[in-house]
Amino acid sequence: MNWFRDFLLPPGASTHVGEMDGLFMFITWLTVFFFFFNGGLIFYAVRRWRRRSAKEVTPHITHDTRLELVWSLIPLAVVMLIFLWGFKGYVKAWVAPNDAMEILATGKKWVWEFEYPDGTRTLNDLHVPVNRPVKLVLTSEDVIHSFFIPEFRLKRDAIPGRYTELWFTATEPGIKQVYCTEYCGKGHSDMLARIFVDTPEQYETFLREGDEQVRKMPLKELGRLVWENKGCATCHSLDGTRGQGPSWKGIWNQTHRGADGGEHRVNADYIRQSILTPQAVVVQGFEPIMPTYQGLLREREILGLIEFIKELQ
Numbered sequence: 368m369n370w371f372r373d374f375l376l377p378p379g380a381s382t383h384v385g386e387m388d389g390l391f392m393f394i395t396w397l398t399v400f401f402f403f404f405n406g407g408l409i410f411y412a413v414r415r416w417r418r419r420s421a422k423e424v425t426p427h428i429t430h431d432t433r434l435e436l437v438w439s440l441i442p443l444a445v446v447m448l449i450f451l452w453g454f455k456g457y458v459k460a461w462v463a464p465n466d467a468m469e470i471l472a473t474g475k476k477w478v479w480e481f482e483y484p485d486g487t488r489t490l491n492d493l494h495v496p497v498n499r500p501v502k503l504v505l506t507s508e509d510v511i512h513s514f515f516i517p518e519f520r521l522k523r524d525a526i527p528g529r530y531t532e533l534w535f536t537a538t539e540p541g542i543k544q545v546y547c548t549e550y551c552g553k554g555h556s557d558m559l560a561r562i563f564v565d566t567p568e569q570y571e572t573f574l575r576e577g578d579e580q581v582r583k584m585p586l587k588e589l590g591r592l593v594w595e596n597k598g599c600a601t602c603h604s605l606d607g608t609r610g611q612g613p614s615w616k617g618i619w620n621q622t623h624r625g626a627d628g629g630e631h632r633v634n635a636d637y638i639r640q641s642i643l644t645p646q647a648v649v650v651q652g653f654e655p656i657m658p659t660y661q662g663l664l665r666e667r668e669i670l671g672l673i674e675f676i677k678e679l680q
């Protein structure tokens with residue numbers, strides 16, 4: 368009867384599928400059975416005990432204890448079975464295994480932002496390795512959203528000020544659609560994220576070079592994104608105001624004096640060195656507090672930062 372399941376449900380692609388589909392089909396077939404069984408009984412009774420003549424008097428029946436027990440206890444047993452089966456699947460779906468990789472998913476009008484263990488962030492595109500347990504910690508920045516992956520048979524609300532979780536192990540490489548299933552305003556139906564289930568090699572490439580967005584975005588835009596997302600913005604302003612670090616406005620091609628008294632022209636090499644080994648030259652008048660970004664930024668992101676700073680006149 369697989370054709371019936373395939374007709375009702377999208378193809379399954381996570382380790383939760385077996386349990387969820389089993390219970391779903393059990394309830395569906397149970398409903399089909401009782402639809403015909405009860406319907407049949409009604410037709411039988413209507414025919415069997417119909418009034419045959421105008422003079423016939425209907426006998427006065429109050430109840431039948433045996434029958435009442437049968438139609439109470441059998442449904443109770445069936446409902447208990449459904450409850451236990453469902454509860455088992457529920458617990459399994461919400462309690463992630465300890466070795467699950469943890470990704471933070473934040474819903475906001477009207478995108479999903481994902482943050483990986485190494486600090487990488489992506490918008491709307493979530494990359495996960497195939498056959499490895501992944502735990503999503505969901506939250507929201509504004510209103511309630513809901514993260515629904517039909518092919519994984521999973522759905523969980525993202526609630527502002529709270530963390531909810533769901534986890535899965537994707538069983539085949541490919542792209543899966545994610546829907547927001549809590550009405551969240553004008554852009555609700557455009558709040559479409561995708562899960563890229565990567566082979567181990569694809570996932571390595573993603574971690575090293577970034578997703579599609581990082582690989583294709585114009586360098587200047589990428590630079591601004593890094594400034595915003597990787598913490599540069601907390602110390603470096605773009606408008607000339609002095610923060611914990613010097614503002615980036617107009618520094619391109621200027622000559623800066625280091626704490627050691629040496630003079631340095633702000634060019635691509637200087638910026639690259641400032642990012643990877645910030646203590647090599649400490650700008651005069653500032654504390655040596657900038658953390659190194661060695662290993663935290665991709666080559667293309669460093670190029671992006673250089674282009675971005677170049678433009679800030």
Ligand code: HEC
Pocket residue numbers: 593594597598599600601602603611612613614618623633637638641642645646648649650653654655656657658660672
């Ligand atoms: C905790 C604060 C802090 C963060 C975060 C930070 N910086 Fe810095 N940065 C500084 C300080 C302080 C200086 C000046 C002292 C020095 O050169 O080490 C500086 C200097 C620089 C300079 C040289 C500026 C000049 O005027 O000569 C560059 C370029 C730079 N940072 C880039 C970055 C980039 C890119 C990021 C993010 C990926 C970043 N910084 C994150 C504090 C920070």
Ligand SMILES: [Cu+2]
Pocket residue numbers: 474477511512513547548549550551555558
């Ligand atoms: Cu939403």
